[in-house]
Amino acid sequence: MDKAETPIIQNFFAPEYLIYKEIFTHSEASRYLGIAQSKLYKHTSSGNITFYKPEGRHNYYHKDDLDKWMLRNKQLSNKEISRIAENKNRNS
Numbered sequence: 281m282d283k284a285e286t287p288i289i290q291n292f293f294a295p296e297y298l299i300y301k302e303i304f305t306h307s308e309a310s311r312y313l314g315i316a317q318s319k320l321y322k323h324t325s326s327g328n329i330t331f332y333k334p335e336g337r338h339n340y341y342h343k344d345d346l347d348k349w350m351l352r353n354k355q356l357s358n359k360e361i362s363r364i365a366e367n368k369n370r371n372s
Contacts, residue, residue, distance in 0.1 A: 301343065303343070304342075329345065
């Protein structure tokens with residue numbers, strides 16, 4: 281295998297590899313979220329994503345924090361909205 285193929289293979293296995301980790305580096309976190317590293321930096325610097333700096337230099341991210349961030353702002357389906365409305369009508 282030549283050196284040009286190596287990054288392709290590493291990127292191919294990255295998502296599966298990241299599933300089993302709990303703590304991510306900045307580049308791993310951006311791959312896990314599917315966003316650019318610069319976009320992740322903007323989210324951390326604006327306080328949108330929780331991160332850790334144990335030595336005051338590098339950012340680290342906990343998988344649970346990233347999952348919570350990805351699952352924010354849930355958009356309800358029409359069925360869920362109808363169910364909520366029905367429950368409110370019953371309780372009125």
